[in-house]
Amino acid sequence: MNVNKYKINTQDPVAKEHKLCFSPLVKDGVKAGVPIALGYIPIAITFGMISQTSGIPNFITVMMSIIVFAGASQFISVEMMAAGASVVEIIITTFILNFRHFLMSSSLCSKIKGNTQTRIMNIVAFGITDETFAVASLQKQSVSQHWLLGLNFTAHFAWVAGTIVGIYAGNILPEVLRTSMGIALYAMFIALLIPSLKKARKILIVSLLSAVISGLLFFMPLLSFITSGWRIIISTVVAAAIGAKMNESGEEADV
Amino acid sequence: MFDKIIIIIMMTLVTYIPRVLPFTLFKDRNIAPYWISFLKLIPYAALASLIFPQVIYSTGSIGSAIFGAALAVLLASTKINVIYVVIVGITGSFIFDIINIHFFN
Numbered sequence: 145m146n147v148n149k150y151k152i153n154t155q156d157p158v159a160k161e162h163k164l165c166f167s168p169l170v171k172d173g174v175k176a177g178v179p180i181a182l183g184y185i186p187i188a189i190t191f192g193m194i195s196q197t198s199g200i201p202n203f204i205t206v207m208m209s210i211i212v213f214a215g216a217s218q219f220i221s222v223e224m225m226a227a228g229a230s231v232v233e234i235i236i237t238t239f240i241l242n243f244r245h246f247l248m249s250s251s252l253c254s255k256i257k258g259n260t261q262t263r264i265m266n267i268v269a270f271g272i273t274d275e276t277f278a279v280a281s282l283q284k285q286s287v288s289q290h291w292l293l294g295l296n297f298t299a300h301f302a303w304v305a306g307t308i309v310g311i312y313a314g315n316i317l318p319e320v321l322r323t324s325m326g327i328a329l330y331a332m333f334i335a336l337l338i339p340s341l342k343k344a345r346k347i348l349i350v351s352l353l354s355a356v357i358s359g360l361l362f363f364m365p366l367l368s369f370i371t372s373g374w375r376i377i378i379s380t381v382v383a384a385a386i387g388a389k390m391n392e393s394g395e396e397a398d399v
Numbered sequence: 400m401f402d403k404i405i406i407i408i409m410m411t412l413v414t415y416i417p418r419v420l421p422f423t424l425f426k427d428r429n430i431a432p433y434w435i436s437f438l439k440l441i442p443y444a445a446l447a448s449l450i451f452p453q454v455i456y457s458t459g460s461i462g463s464a465i466f467g468a469a470l471a472v473l474l475a476s477t478k479i480n481v482i483y484v485v486i487v488g489i490t491g492s493f494i495f496d497i498i499n500i501h502f503f504n
Binding site: 178179182183200201204207208211212213214217221225231234235238239242243244245246247248249250251252253254262265266268269270272274277278279281282320321323324325326327328329330331332333334335336337338339340346347350351352353354355357358359362363372375376379380381383384385387388389 | 406409422425435439442444447449457463472475476479481488489495
C-alpha cells in the first residue's frame with residue numbers, strides 16, 4: 145500500500161483539502177479490488193459451470209456476466225430460466241434481489257470526493273456490488289471516481305473471466321478447493337468490518353443489531369418467505385436507522 | 400434464444416437503475432444530519448447482514464465455514480491487509496475440509 149505517498153502535512157489548509165481525496169488514482173483502485181477478484185473467480189467459475197450444464201447458451205451466460213454483473217441474481221435467473229419461469233417472474237425476482245444496491249449507492253455518494261463527471265459516475269454506478277461497495281465504503285478516507293473505476297474494473301474483469309473459465313474449463317479447480325474458496329468474500333467482509341467495530345460504540349451496536357435482525361429473518365420459519373435481498377435491506381435499514389438516532393459526541397461525531 | 404436476450408437486457412435495466420439513481424437523486428443536495436448519519440452507518444449494517452448468517456453455508460461444510468470465518472475474525476482484529484485475511488480464511492476452510500474428508504468419512 146502506498147499510504148505514505150498521500151500522507152500530507154495537515155497543518156497546511158490546501159494539503160488538508162487534498163487529504164479529503166485519499167485514494168485518487170485508477171491504479172490504486174485496481175489494487176484494492178484484488179481481494180474481490182480472488183473471491184469472485186471461484187463463484188464465477190461455478191456460475192459458468194452451472195449455467196452451461198443447465199443448457200443456457202454460452203453467449204447468454206457470458207453476456208449476463210458482462211451486462212448484468214450481479215452474482216446471486218444471475219444464479220437464480222439461470223435456475224429459473226432452466227425451470228421455464230416466465231420473463232416477468234425472472235425480472236421481478238432480479239429487481240427484488242438487487243434493489244439493495246439502491247441503499248449502497250446512496251451511502252456511497254458521500255464517500256466520493258473530488259470532481260465527478262456524470263458520464264463517469266454512470267459507469268461507476270454499473271459496478272456497484274455488495275463487495276465493491278463494502279471495500280470502497282470502508283476506505284479510511286474519501287475516494288475519487290477514478291479510484292472507483294479501477295476498483296470496479298478489477299471486480300468486473302474477474303467476474304467475466306471466471307464465467308468464461310467456468311464454461312470451458314469448469315473443472316480447473318478441484319471441487320474441494322472451489323467450495324473452500326466460498327469463504328473468500330465473507331473473509332473479506334470480516335476483514336473490513338472487524339477493525340471498524342473498535343472505532344465507535346455506535347458501529348459495534350449497529351453491526352450487532354443488523355446481524356441479529358438478519359439471523360431472525362433467516363431462521364424464523366414464519367419469516368422464511370423473505371428473500372435474501374429483502375433480508376439485507378430490512379436488517380440494514382432498521383439497524384442504521386436506530387444507530388442514527390443514538391446521539392454521541394466527541395470522537396464518534398463523524399459517524 | 401431471443402427470449403433469453405430479452406431477459407438479460409431487462410435484468411440489466413432493473414439491476415442498473417437502483418445502482419445509478421442515487422447518484423442523480425442526491426447530487427448537490429443538502430441532506431439532514433440524521434440522514435447523513437444513517438447513510439454513514441449503512442456500510443457497517445450491510446456488512447453485518449451480508450456476513451451473518453450466510454457465512455456458515457459458504458463452504459463445503461458448516462464446520463469448515465465456521466473454522467475459516469473464525470480464523471478471519473482473529474486475523475482481522477490485527478488490522479492486517481484484507482488480502483491476507485482472505486487467503487488465510489480460504490486455507491483454513493480448505494485444510495478443515497481435507498482433514499474432514501480424509502479422516503472422518
